[in-house]
Amino acid sequence: MLGRAxxxxxxxxxxxxxxxxFYWMLITAFKQTNDLxxxxxxxxxxxxxxxxxxxxxxxxxxxxxxWLANTAFVGVIVVAITLVLALPAGYAxxxxxxxxxxxxxxxxxxxxxxxxxxxxxxxxxxVADLGLQDSLxxxxxxxxxxxxxxxxxxxxxxFKAIPRDLEEAAMIDGHSRLGAxxxxxxxxxxxxxxxxxxxxxxxxxxxxxxxxxxxxxxAKFTVSVGVPTFLVHGDVYFWGSIMAGCFIASVPIxxxxxxxxxxxxxxxxxGAVK
Amino acid sequence: xxxxxxxxxxxxxxxxxxxxxxxxVLVDRPEWLGPLMLGPAVLYILLLVGVPFLLALYYSVxxxxxxGRTLGFVGLRHFAAVxxxxxxxxxxxxxxxxxxxxxxxxxVLATVLALALSRxxxxxxxxxxxxxxxxxxxxxxxxxxxxxxxxxxxxxxxWVLEALGxxxxxxxxxxxxxxxLAMGSIVVVHVWRILPLATVILLAGLSSIPQDIHDAAQVxxxxxxxxxxxxxxxxxxxxxxxxxxxGLVLAFTDxxxxxxxxxxxxxxTTQVLASLAFFTGVQAGDLAxxxxxxxxxxxxxxxxxxxxxxxxxxxxVT
Numbered sequence: 001m002l003g004r005a006x007x008x009x010x011x012x013x014x015x016x017x018x019x020x021x022f023y024w025m026l027i028t029a030f031k032q033t034n035d036l037x038x039x040x041x042x043x044x045x046x047x048x049x050x051x052x053x054x055x056x057x058x059x060x061x062x063x064x065x066x067w068l069a070n071t072a073f074v075g076v077i078v079v080a081i082t083l084v085l086a087l088p089a090g091y092a093x094x095x096x097x098x099x100x101x102x103x104x105x106x107x108x109x110x111x112x113x114x115x116x117x118x119x120x121x122x123x124x125x126x127v128a129d130l131g132l133q134d135s136l137x138x139x140x141x142x143x144x145x146x147x148x149x150x151x152x153x154x155x156x157x158x159f160k161a162i163p164r165d166l167e168e169a170a171m172i173d174g175h176s177r178l179g180a181x182x183x184x185x186x187x188x189x190x191x192x193x194x195x196x197x198x199x200x201x202x203x204x205x206x207x208x209x210x211x212x213x214x215x216x217x218x219a220k221f222t223v224s225v226g227v228p229t230f231l232v233h234g235d236v237y238f239w240g241s242i243m244a245g246c247f248i249a250s251v252p253i254x255x256x257x258x259x260x261x262x263x264x265x266x267x268x269x270x271g272a273v274k
Numbered sequence: 275x276x277x278x279x280x281x282x283x284x285x286x287x288x289x290x291x292x293x294x295x296x297x298x299v300l301v302d303r304p305e306w307l308g309p310l311m312l313g314p315a316v317l318y319i320l321l322l323v324g325v326p327f328l329l330a331l332y333y334s335v336x337x338x339x340x341x342g343r344t345l346g347f348v349g350l351r352h353f354a355a356v357x358x359x360x361x362x363x364x365x366x367x368x369x370x371x372x373x374x375x376x377x378x379x380x381x382v383l384a385t386v387l388a389l390a391l392s393r394x395x396x397x398x399x400x401x402x403x404x405x406x407x408x409x410x411x412x413x414x415x416x417x418x419x420x421x422x423x424x425x426x427x428x429x430x431x432x433w434v435l436e437a438l439g440x441x442x443x444x445x446x447x448x449x450x451x452x453x454x455l456a457m458g459s460i461v462v463v464h465v466w467r468i469l470p471l472a473t474v475i476l477l478a479g480l481s482s483i484p485q486d487i488h489d490a491a492q493v494x495x496x497x498x499x500x501x502x503x504x505x506x507x508x509x510x511x512x513x514x515x516x517x518x519x520x521g522l523v524l525a526f527t528d529x530x531x532x533x534x535x536x537x538x539x540x541x542x543t544t545q546v547l548a549s550l551a552f553f554t555g556v557q558a559g560d561l562a563x564x565x566x567x568x569x570x571x572x573x574x575x576x577x578x579x580x581x582x583x584x585x586x587x588x589x590x591v592t
Contacts, residue, residue: 015404118572
């Protein structure tokens with residue numbers, strides 16, 4: 001119905017809506033504070049020369065780098081836990097579980113939908129009882145509770161797509177099933193493993209409710225909690241630095257994620273698309 | 275019996291049998307290996323989702339406090355105390371207004387956007403990346419971007435409105451400071467965040483429709499709208515349901531957008547159940563009452579799931 005121009009127009013409107021806040025973060029990050037704080041200035045252009053001062057403040061005068069490091073620390077360990085638990089579970093659901101495997105798979109996936117906002121109060125108590133309050137280890141313990149269900153489901157779909165012949169050949173060659181899984185199936189599942197790594201990392205970066213509830217000292221925040229609670233609710237709003245902090249923690253991972261999004265969607269829609 | 279035969283058969287098979295042990299016998303048998311491989315994940319989920327879930331239910335009927343060790347049973351006292359308060363009733367109403375209006379907008383916009391993206395064009399990769407950004411970026415950070423865009427003094431939206439002469443100088447809107455505007459802003463930010471997910475899910479559905487069907491409709495002379503409403507949309511209905519279900523669950527249970535943009539204000543007019551549970555249970559330290567509020571999310575979630583399954587079944591029958 002729409003011509004080429006109309007098509008481009010519709011898409012442009014959507015892109016402006018979705019991407020504008022990120023463009024706004026980027027341009028704000030390089031503006032001088034005086035430029036930002038003069039109402040008469042056209043906010044779309046640099047009324048004063050661009051500056052790197054905001055970035056300097058962000059990296060030197062705030063705990064931003066520390067928060068990035070904390071996020072990476074939690075992310076790496078949670079990725080490891082998720083892989084150790086979800087790889088065998090996904091394989092077992094795909095190959096060994098038989099008729100009840102499907103039901104169990106759906107049950108595991110549904111736990112992914114139980115929201116943190118329902119669980120955070122008892123979770124805080126459990127974490128405190130284990131002595132992990134205000135510690136990154138508390139996050140390490142709790143985050144697999146939502147990464148494992150989703151990644152198990154994702155890997156189940158992935159393993160189902162691998163031809164059985166490959167393992168059967170390995171088993172005829174004298175490997176046990178476990179041996180065939182470890183030596184044959186896992187190595188050819190690099191794409192599946194990478195997908196799990198990317199999704200686990202993004203889930204960890206995005207998580208907000210648990211980190212806000214468990215962590216109380218500024219030096220232990222993750223980036224998604226540190227920026228909104230510590231940078232925004234200081235007395236003075238350093239909008240340039242804040243926007244730089246948001247942009248740096250948002251956009252690079254999104255580019256990475258874009259490569260894997262089709263697998264992610266396949267995980268969401270198993271069964272609905274045939 | 276059969277155990278022994280398998281073990282014997284295995285023992286006869288060179289060369290792995292040299293290091294045969296009781297464990298590897300277990301591990302070789304599918305009926306043991308399955309549970310062994312599944313066990314750790316299932317146990318983790320039971321301990322860290324199942325147990326806290328039961329605790330959440332129990333806390334809501336107990337007299338637990340932040341520092342205290344008591345866990346006495348007090349029945350439905352907290353529910354009774356909570357349900358009558360205007361705060362809770364506003365939050366309950368807001369949760370529905372917020373979730374339903376955001377989700378309706380998401381479904382309409384996502385359908386349009388997915389149709390636009392299902393065509394081939396140059397630079398599709400970049401367009402898809404730009405559209406996905408709000409979904410991948412941490413919500414709390416995206417919301418701060420909006421906090422700056424909607425700033426009471428330096429809002430770029432007000433600047434544009436002033437420059438166009440639509441509002442007098444210094445007559446711009448307090449986007450987050452006036453009840454209805456604040457609710458509207460929160461709905462828009464939520465739509466912004468969920469739209470990419472719904473779009474890519476719908477896109478997966480659209481691309482799964484065989485081209486023959488489109489060709490046949492073309493040959494039969496179906497116009498754009500007829501094609502859309504009688505062929506394309508009915509075929510993607512199951513997947514629209516999936517997108518709608520996830521979006522509703524996310525909208526019902528989200529507190530991040532509210533937390534960052536308004537903290538529930540002005541005067542609790544944007545408070546939703548999830549954020550109220552946080553402010554009551556964590557910041558005010560009333561664990562039991564916070565848990566009671568959070569538990570209200572559960573029937574909402576079940577209701578959403580049941581409604582959707584019903585609708586799904588009905589569409590299959592007819």
